[in-house]
Amino acid sequence: MAGTEYDVIVLGGGAVGENVADRAVQGGLTAVIVESELVGGECSYWACMPSKALLRSAQVLRQAQRVPGAAEAVAGKLDVQAVLKRRDSFTSNWDDAGQVSWLDSAGIALVRGHGRLTGPKQVAVTAEDGSVTTLTARHAVVVSTGSDSLIPDIPGLHEASPWTSREATSAQTVPASLAIIGGGVVASEMATVYAAFGTEVTLISRGRLLANLEPFAGDLVTEALREQGATVLLDTETTRVTRNGDAVEIELGDGSTITAEQVLVATGRTPRTQDVGLDSIGLKPGSWLETDDTLLVKGFDWLYATGDVTHRALLTHQGKYQARAAGDVIAARAAGKPVADQPWGAHVATADHQAVPQVTFTEPEVASVGLTAKAAKDAGYDVRVVDYEIGNVAGASVRLDGYKGTARMVVDEQRKVLLGVTFAGPEVGDLLQAATVAVVGEVPIDRLWHAVPAYPTVSEIWLRLLETYGRP
Numbered sequence: 001m002a003g004t005e006y007d008v009i010v011l012g013g014g015a016v017g018e019n020v021a022d023r024a025v026q027g028g029l030t031a032v033i034v035e036s037e038l039v040g041g042e043c044s045y046w047a048c049m050p051s052k053a054l055l056r057s058a059q060v061l062r063q064a065q066r067v068p069g070a071a072e073a074v075a076g077k078l079d080v081q082a083v084l085k086r087r088d089s090f091t092s093n094w095d096d097a098g099q100v101s102w103l104d105s106a107g108i109a110l111v112r113g114h115g116r117l118t119g120p121k122q123v124a125v126t127a128e129d130g131s132v133t134t135l136t137a138r139h140a141v142v143v144s145t146g147s148d149s150l151i152p153d154i155p156g157l158h159e160a161s162p163w164t165s166r167e168a169t170s171a172q173t174v175p176a177s178l179a180i181i182g183g184g185v186v187a188s189e190m191a192t193v194y195a196a197f198g199t200e201v202t203l204i205s206r207g208r209l210l211a212n213l214e215p216f217a218g219d220l221v222t223e224a225l226r227e228q229g230a231t232v233l234l235d236t237e238t239t240r241v242t243r244n245g246d247a248v249e250i251e252l253g254d255g256s257t258i259t260a261e262q263v264l265v266a267t268g269r270t271p272r273t274q275d276v277g278l279d280s281i282g283l284k285p286g287s288w289l290e291t292d293d294t295l296l297v298k299g300f301d302w303l304y305a306t307g308d309v310t311h312r313a314l315l316t317h318q319g320k321y322q323a324r325a326a327g328d329v330i331a332a333r334a335a336g337k338p339v340a341d342q343p344w345g346a347h348v349a350t351a352d353h354q355a356v357p358q359v360t361f362t363e364p365e366v367a368s369v370g371l372t373a374k375a376a377k378d379a380g381y382d383v384r385v386v387d388y389e390i391g392n393v394a395g396a397s398v399r400l401d402g403y404k405g406t407a408r409m410v411v412d413e414q415r416k417v418l419l420g421v422t423f424a425g426p427e428v429g430d431l432l433q434a435a436t437v438a439v440v441g442e443v444p445i446d447r448l449w450h451a452v453p454a455y456p457t458v459s460e461i462w463l464r465l466l467e468t469y470g471r472p
């Protein structure tokens with residue numbers, strides 16, 4: 001290790017922390033990452049990558065089954081062991097050597113161990129062998145410690161040792177039956193995975209599915225999961241969980257009981273700030289870290305936070321976007337250079353408020369950016385909503401027989417720009433970036449008419465949405 005004083009200390013070496021350190025080093029600073037588990041964090045080993053690898057094979061198979069000619073060629077069943085093996089390769093068998101060598105090539109130092117703030121610009125790192133290294137930052141400490149699964153206070157749930165997303169994404173064997181508590185992204189994606197593996201899945205959601213998105217998205221995913229063999233219980237409370245040997249009993253609000261081999265809790269996230277020394281600098285342990293748009297924690301001029309721990313947008317790409325802004329602004333401030341902190345400037349994460357893209361990799365997929373119709377109305381915009389069935393687009397009918405999906409654009413009628421766009425349908429994920437460009441760029445509707453989608457692609461949905469809106 002080069003020494004114990006660095007320009008920037010990054011607490012947490014997930015995808016987000018890595019990017020902060022990289023930008024700081026590219027800006028001419030020295031940076032060290034403190035990591036207690038695996039460099040690469042949740043996304044690489046227990047979240048985005050393994051979950052998407054687990055989802056992909058069944059998706060390819062189902063789509064081939066819906067195209068005559070190909071369907072006859074894929075008459076066999078999903079090879080679950082091969083899927084798990086492919087997932088293992090995406091996680092490098094939970095070995096971070098590749099990421100560590102990237103840090104090395106990027107000129108970023110690494111200290112392994114559990115980091116805690118001990119005072120302004122001071123971090124103590126406790127290694128596995130109990131030894132403690134004290135680090136001092138010349139300019140900034142960035143907390144990028146991510147989030148953990150939230151286990152709600154349902155009687156018996158803690159004692160039942162439920163699966164969280166970690167166990168669900170790293171499982172080496174597949175349970176015969178799985179109950180899932182939650183109705184968000186993790187619950188919906190994991191129900192899709194395990195239903196495809198032949199597990200008897202019961203999803204228990206206290207409301208509708210994917211309730212933060214346009215209602216048609218959750219409805220489509222609910223219907224599809226049921227077709228895929230899952231039992232989906234909506235508006236259903238879980239009142240008690242009891243583990244009896246190899247089975248878990250789950251009592252529901254209506255008094256009925258479900259028995260499953262395993263239970264997965266997918267009820268959101270809690271910040272990993274319980275034991276990072278927040279009390280030493282006057283902050284409350286266990287709280288989310290509130291930042292300004294340059295990612296500076298409110299009330300400090302040296303403490304930054306990026307990624308899940310900020311609760312701005314719990315997504316890898318959005319955390320990395322914050323990381324680029326934070327790394328760059330720390331370097332600019334350290335050099336006494338001007339800071340571009342006006343909305344959409346180089347040193348702020350403005351998009352977190354207005355244009356967060358997200359793909360839910362269920363089958364069908366849901367791709368969304370910006371505001372839903374309800375959120376736009378609640379925010380006081382003069383809104384017009386335009387819907388179109390994606391299956392009516394020539395490109396979609398060529399893609400798959402019986403293509404079913406819906407697209408919605410939410411228009412700000414005062415400025416004639418898009419506030420939000422949602423696509424729900426097979427393989428819509430890659431349609432999203434065009435929508436993100438339109439929302440971020442505030443591209444006027446009459447100019448969008450000149451962005452001609454190629455025929456016959458699914459992108460022609462854009463033309464159909466515009467035609468339905470009407471040419472101004």
Ligand SMILES: Cc1cc2nc3c(=O)[nH]c(=O)nc-3n(C[C@H](O)[C@H](O)[C@H](O)COP(=O)(O)OP(=O)(O)OC[C@H]3O[C@@H](n4cnc5c(N)ncnc54)[C@H](O)[C@@H]3O)c2cc1C
Pocket residue numbers: 011012013014015016017034035036037038039040041042043046047048049051052113114115116144145146147165169186272275276306307308309313314315316317318319
């Ligand atoms: C099942 C699942 C699937 C997901 N899929 C997607 C997806 O498809 N696309 C997407 O964009 N997002 C997805 N997400 C969200 C995504 O995983 C997170 O937004 C992302 O991992 C956050 O990155 P982060 O760097 O902030 O935190 P993390 O990835 O959690 O990294 C934080 C790091 O800090 C370390 N750490 C914590 N405390 C300390 C300490 N005191 N000392 C030293 N090190 C410490 C941890 O070990 C960890 O490595 C998914 C989440 C889940 C749960």
Ligand SMILES: NC(=O)c1ccc[n+]([C@@H]2O[C@H](COP(=O)([O-])OP(=O)(O)OC[C@H]3O[C@@H](n4cnc5c(N)ncnc54)[C@H](O)[C@@H]3O)[C@@H](O)[C@H]2O)c1
Pocket residue numbers: 152153181182183184185186187189205206207210211238266267268269314315358359360361
């Ligand atoms: N494809 C992706 O981009 C992707 C995939 C997975 C996860 N993620 C991210 O990870 C984060 C966590 O996902 P998640 O699905 O755990 O959270 P979420 O916030 O999406 O959904 C939480 C669900 O749990 C339910 N819930 C909350 N408390 C409950 C309680 N006490 N009892 C019963 N139900 C309860 C909510 O009603 C909701 O349906 C999300 O913010 C998401 O952005 C992203």
